[in-house]
Amino acid sequence: MTHQNHQTNGASLEDCHTNFFALTELYGIKWRKLVWQRECGGGKGEEGAAPLGDPVISSYARCLAGDILCVWRRVPSQQSSDPYDMPAPPPLSLRAAKELWIFWYGEEPDLSGLVAPELISGQGDQGSWEGGLSYECRSLLFKALHNLIERCLLSRDFVRLGKWFVQPYDGDEEDVGKR
Numbered sequence: 001m002t003h004q005n006h007q008t009n010g011a012s013l014e015d016c017h018t019n020f021f022a023l024t025e026l027y028g029i030k031w032r033k034l035v036w037q038r039e040c041g042g043g044k045g046e047e048g049a050a051p052l053g054d055p056v057i058s059s060y061a062r063c064l065a066g067d068i069l070c071v072w073r074r075v076p077s078q079q080s081s082d083p084y085d086m087p088a089p090p091p092l093s094l095r096a097a098k099e100l101w102i103f104w105y106g107e108e109p110d111l112s113g114l115v116a117p118e119l120i121s122g123q124g125d126q127g128s129w130e131g132g133l134s135y136e137c138r139s140l141l142f143k144a145l146h147n148l149i150e151r152c153l154l155s156r157d158f159v160r161l162g163k164w165f166v167q168p169y170d171g172d173e174e175d176v177g178k179r
Contacts, residue, residue, distance in 0.1 A: 030108065031137060032126040034059070034100045034119040035075070037170035056098040061112040064151075069103040071144035101140045 036056045041113075054057045063070040075097035100119060102111070106130050111120065127133070133141070158165040 022125075027129050028105045029133075029141070030104055030128040031133075031141070032102045032108070032124060034102070034124045035097070035114060036099070036119055037075075037097045051094065054094050054098070055118050056100045059100055059115040059119055063100075063102060063111075066109075066114050068109055068114065068145050069148060070101060071140050071147065072098055072100045074098055074138065099113070101137075101144065103144055104142055 034056075036054075050168065060070055060072045074092075100115070102109075102115075127137070150165075153165045154160070156167075158167050
């Protein structure tokens with residue numbers, strides 16, 4: 001399950017030392033993408049607005065509190081017609097267009113109390129494993145699972161050191177040799 005040249009750059013799932021998608025059975029997974037296209041009009045005070053005033057971020061926070069597997073991201077810019085032209089990164093602003101991706105098994109969860117109404121009524125996509133998961137969807141699912149595992153470890157008093165998680169030892173030194 002490792003990349004054949006053992007060099008990882010973190011840029012793709014194929015570079016992961018353990019490919020989660022090769023280890024588990026994901027046939028029942030379903031997803032839904034909710035898009036928030038905010039007009040880029042320059043209203044005063046929007047730059048200093050509270051992040052939870054944004055429908056995507058507030059919906060993301062409520063979904064996390066409701067134990068729903070989800071992830072959000074800024075919408076990447078549109079591809080130009082020139083294949084050698086690099087796409088511009090999304091702006092680092094609350095006014096940037098964003099997407100909320102929600103993943104689940106079985107029946108779709110009731111999102112009415114969790115997701116902002118303007119996201120549910122807006123444009124979006126949905127799909128399932130049977131219809132095929134694009135690379136983009138698989139990458140975002142992996143990110144959502146990674147975030148879930150990280151939150152679980154941090155809630156159990158693990159400490160993050162760089163990319164590693166350790167559990168501090170707060171017992172007697174005599175017990176160290178016994179474990």
